Amino acid sequence: MVLPAAPSGVVEEIAAFGRFAASRGWVPATAGNFSRRIDGRYAAITRSGIDKGAIGPHDVAVVAIGEPVPAGISAETPLHLARYRTDPGIGAIFHVHTVASTVLSRLDEAAGAVRTDGFEMHKAIGLRTHASVVEIPVFANDQDTERLAAAIEARLGRDATVPGFLLAGHGLYAWGATAADARRHVEGLEFLLACHLEERRLR
Numbered sequence: 001m002v003l004p005a006a007p008s009g010v011v012e013e014i015a016a017f018g019r020f021a022a023s024r025g026w027v028p029a030t031a032g033n034f035s036r037r038i039d040g041r042y043a044a045i046t047r048s049g050i051d052k053g054a055i056g057p058h059d060v061a062v063v064a065i066g067e068p069v070p071a072g073i074s075a076e077t078p079l080h081l082a083r084y085r086t087d088p089g090i091g092a093i094f095h096v097h098t099v100a101s102t103v104l105s106r107l108d109e110a111a112g113a114v115r116t117d118g119f120e121m122h123k124a125i126g127l128r129t130h131a132s133v134v135e136i137p138v139f140a141n142d143q144d145t146e147r148l149a150a151a152i153e154a155r156l157g158r159d160a161t162v163p164g165f166l167l168a169g170h171g172l173y174a175w176g177a178t179a180a181d182a183r184r185h186v187e188g189l190e191f192l193l194a195c196h197l198e199e200r201r202l203r
Ligand SMILES: [Zn+2]
Pocket: 031, 032, 033, 076, 095, 097, 170, 171
């Protein structure tokens, strides 16, 4: 089957987030992966092993959302595709390996979530007020990413209250209806995690 090429606008949205994430130090050593829904059937996703700060057209592959993942694509592709299948409103998914998300997900793996409360930044991830508690789900890391995707979807479902989750000792996933929404959610969640980590250090 011949897959369509990723539209140049989609490649540029992915590349733009890659440059941003690299500038913040969120994708060290080729870590992370980014995807964008093209339509109801296809998504574009970064190939594995590439410099996320210099993504070009050949670094983005098109995959069918409802079919098995072809060889040579990022091992974490099933996590992206499962989210797209569960929630048709998701248009972009960005995954980064930040220090705060990696450390806090290890500390709170047994609790199953990192909890933050009282932050103005809660509004950036869809809550109405700072006077709220956010539970960012944490899942145990698993190199069997099909099995991991099934566990994530069983817990999150279509109406996830927070637009992201953590993999223990690994990093942060966040999504949105558009690439701009997904980026805002990555930034908001990462800011919350960084503040929370700092508070725990000072306590
Ligand atoms: Zn990863």
